[in-house]
């Protein structure tokens with residue numbers, strides 16, 4: 001066979017692939033020939049796995065843990081949701097906000113964060129220039145529309161929301177609402193996750209007050225913290241959610257607060273890191289690593305200033 005014929009054959013084969021992919025009512029091509037399908041039978045939540053992950057990998061976040069188990073499982077199991085699931089994660093650095101989205105992706109999609117149906121946008125990486133906001137807007141809207149058209153069960157994660165431009169955020173709004181369809185596309189099965197440090201200081205202050213009063217942090221409840229979050233989000237003029245209609249229109253299903261981490265949680269993080277690296281967990285080493293971190297406020301030294309963020313690097317040093 002000469003090169004031209006080979007080329008032609010290849011071309012025919014590839015076009016057939018694309019065609020079959022587009023008109024594949026029984027998902028046969030998808031199931032056997034591509035690595036991942038948007039198949040309702042395959043995109044289900046692994047509720048048990050999620051529970052195990054939350055218990056063994058997410059430390060010190062009793063409220064966030066409860067929300068993830070209830071909201072995500074309920075949403076995915078619902079075949080006819082009224083609106084997309086919208087979570088807004090708030091809290092100081094290193095408390096597990098990005099990790100939280102990863103846990104969700106890992107337990108919904110076969111390929112986890114590498115899934116073709118998971119899309120992560122980071123303000124400073126994807127939308128760095130102020131002057132380009134109009135381009136970004138239409139690009140982002142096209143991406144969301146295109147991807148949800150391909151797969152209704154898509155997940156969009158927006159990191160660094162606190163650094164995102166207002167116009168850009170408002171351009172996402174229509175997709176989060178109770179619309180039946182928007183230009184013929186339904187967004188109701190999608191998941192949107194927004195991550196920001198907004199409200200972190202207020203959450204920390206509340207947790208600190210609790211600690212000072214000698215109360216158990218597990219007694220902190222979502223309702224109290226949600227109020228704290230609303231207020232900080234509303235009152236903070238720099239905050240990008242401020243004065244937009246998000247809260248008024250109840251587009252966000254849950255404001256998920258992440259509490260600052262204490263020494264004992266950092267120890268748990270180190271032990272988990274050891275386990276993940278196949279090293280036998282060692283309490284002494286874990287405590288040494290945890291002690292090496294910086295804690296605040298200056299006088300009380302209750303919370304790790306970077307949460308569990310630098311654990312991995314520290315461990316390289318001790319390990």
Ligand SMILES: *[C@@H]1O[C@H](CO)[C@@H](O)[C@H](O)[C@H]1NC(C)=O
Nearest residue numbers: 119120142143144145146147
């Ligand atoms: C889906 O989103 C990605 C960004 O994550 C984008 O590059 C791609 O073009 C989008 N796909 C469609 C079909 O719009």
